[in-house]
Amino acid sequence: MRVVTYGEWQPLWLLLAVCFLLLPVAANAQTADDDFRAVVAEFGDANFREKESVAERLLETGHASARAVLTALLEDRFFFRQQDQQPFIVESSDENLSSFALIDPASLEAAGTSEPDQLDRVITNNRLRRFLRITIARFALSSPDADVRVDAVKQMLRSLDAASIELLRERAIEETNSSVSYEIDTALALAALDEDEGSARVAAINTLADRLSPEVYNRLSLLLERDEDGNFIEGNEDARLAATEAIRRIDAARNVYSIIETAFFGLSLGSVLALAAIGLTITFGVSGVINLAHGELLMLGAYTTYVVQLAMPNHIDVSILVAIPAAFLVTGAVGVLIERSIIRFLYGRPLETLLATFGVSLLLQQFVRSVFTANNRPVVTPSWMSGTLQFNEAFSLTYNRMSIVLFTLIVFAILLLVLKRTRVGLEMRAVSQNRLMARALGVRSEWVDAMTFGLGAGIAGVAGVALSQLTNVGPNLGQAYIVDSFLVVVFGGVGNIWGTLIGGMSLGIVNKVLEPFAGAVLGKIFVLVAVILFIQRRPRGLFPQTGRAAESS
């Protein structure tokens, strides 16, 4: 028997080595592609948890197309073809397309087209999407756009592991943008909390002391907890002291921000209330008409927004700016129509105007139901009004609420200008103070009444545009606001514009301060009771209108 030695086989080894060298690079890629395809194919009948591990293995292949596949999965663009169970990325999975453009998941080359109903979409759930988002963020770390990098680091912060920390370390060295570096520091400090060296942990805690993100707060709070035996999880006393101090500072900052936030919530609710009420205060103040159809004028304004959006579907962002004057004109015209056809016969008969305007409100509701059906209509929020203005991790304000506060103030300013600086305004004030005297001086009080009612209605329409961004646009929209509007008007002082603004704002703030403690239901009741008691003391509201005093208020 002979033992085969290495040397004797040398020619074969050489041959093999040559073979390997000669194998085209493509073949290597071919096997990598095949491995990759094999993993991708596993998405076919995996449940959500299995899909997560398939995604992980996809990354481990290190294949250049992994990112594209995972992104497609995240964006609902990853399909299996029914006939041969082949996976494909599609360019766009828009419902309206009659055929989907297929892309091969490994080579990322175009692979023909297919009808949508010949393809099965790979479904994701929240948990998987969250995982994918965090995973894909790793690829975005080297993006040229600094904002993308900040987002990527923030995503990775949600769930740090050894691999992502390593990536962040590497990035930290070459990162030049300060805000990205700041986020990376947070992540690395969080990671450093697991260091063995006590002083390293203390340093990390000190870095984290001014970070407001919940991840940091929760991680620091964990340090102060005890395990089952009653020993501190964090053994180092310096580290515990540092953590206590850090949490105290973060808590203090959070409290300040939460007070500011509540105040802002109050102001924004208040401005909605004031905006809805101000049209009412004009008609009520000048012509003494209790207009129960006021809510429906708000509703008409909201529907005008909807119609304007229908008319210009490709310019949603500007549609709302067009809707403001449109709503003013539409509801203003309806207001004048109501005044001329019904109310002018009923001046000085409050009960009858009450009933008549209630009838008008029902008419308008049914009109809208007949034209637009009883279903709520979708009004799209323009992109510049969605999202938040983030000051820091603990404090951010939503753009739509900020726009509405601003909008309310602008409407008030314009209204004040009209009332104080124009001839119509002068006549309106004259009529509201002393109708007979105004008439004696040549003011056409009937015309002024119509204009007043039109102005009040027009402003209600403008308020409706704002409301369309906050609530359902449906036939019942008005009823939700009519009671609150009356509350504001009565509280602020009938017929006083400033009273309405301040009354609305204070009711809003009181509501929002009470809500966290009392709940929304009880909070509302408290406010209502408080207003009733207030009215007992001052029947004419915050800013009572008393003859000439109205002039100077």
Add this chain to the structure above:
Amino acid sequence: MTLKHTCLIACISLVIGLGLPVAAGAQDTIKVGVLHSLSGTMAISETTLKDTILLMIDEQNKKGGLLGRQLEAVVVDPASDWPLFAERARELLESEGVDVVFGCWTSVSRKSVLPVFEENNGLLFYPVQYEGEESSKNVIYTGAAPNQQAIPAIDYLMNEVGIERWVLEGTDYVYPRTTNRILEAYLQQQGVADEDISINYTPFGHSDWQTRVSTIRRFGSAGKATAVVSTINGDANVPFYLELANQEVSAEDIPVIAFSVGEEELSGLDTTPLVGHLAAWNYFQSISSPANSAFISQWKDFVGSQDRTTNDPMEAHFIGFNLWAKAVEQAGTTDVDAVLEALPGTETPNLTGGIARVLPNHHITKPVYIGEVRANGQFDVVWQTDGTVPGDAWSDFLPVSEDTEADWVNRNCGNYNTQTNVCSGTAYQ
């Protein structure tokens, strides 16, 4: 090819449908009462159900009716006015002499007609998910009881998503309060600490969600996975989801699972802010099964619009009608007592490939599905129960009802206490 075919069938059926009342009025017909609001706030949801029953009657008549007689719909409009429901029900039962009634949506409307049905020994099929704690001799509940919707939803979130912290957010009325009481008891039983459960109620039509969403966001940032279980009533949902989107709380951070947001509710909405949020139902339009595709195309042809959606209560009416038709054939008469005796044990296929069986407690077996909202207003089913779940009239998780049992077959009682062996006489609270 098939489109043309179905269109033809639809046209013919429409002609037959239109002609029927006149033609059939002459001979003896079986009268089917439809008690759904066609005006007022509930009209949005209930009109669809009225149409569903008309479709079912139409289909049945095409097959030759029941017991050799044609069916005739008697439609009344209770106008979303609860006391009016009772009046209209009385009208249907006493003046019109209908053999069966399909109707009601809100729990309060059902409670309002209950005495009328029990007094006149009528038969009502109720198609909407509700809070349970009821079983009447004269009502068949084809919607989900809490154990067929809310409890499985919690199970999914707890076991599959790993939720540890819960916000139970509801509108302030009977359905959310009862459901949340059951859910709170269930969560505590599952070992969830009190500090990890937050319950809150807001008024009807609540539109200013800033504070609540901000509170939920803070509650959810304590390091434990958090979910919102929403029993918020219809109208208040849109501003709620809008505010969630505005404050950039995504479904991946804090998912919201709703029990009353379905395809119909989503059809008139900009769904972008809702994507990824969840709903628990016993049926979704997106579930692919031959029966479902057939029903959807039947429905679209019947209402003459390709944009209309189907939803869970519609499936409940589909099941309810078929169950009733089967029981009538089995009993050989439309007499309510005979039909009620035949109903328990009757089975009919549902639209998603399972079997609906009437249980002795007058509830039915239903599968439970959890769906995630997609941008097109449809749902992706992300979880479902193995097979069907039998409806439980009296919750096992509430101290007041854990010993109570409904059994109309052996005990002839809707409210039987197994501890004291007493039938408390009233079929409902």
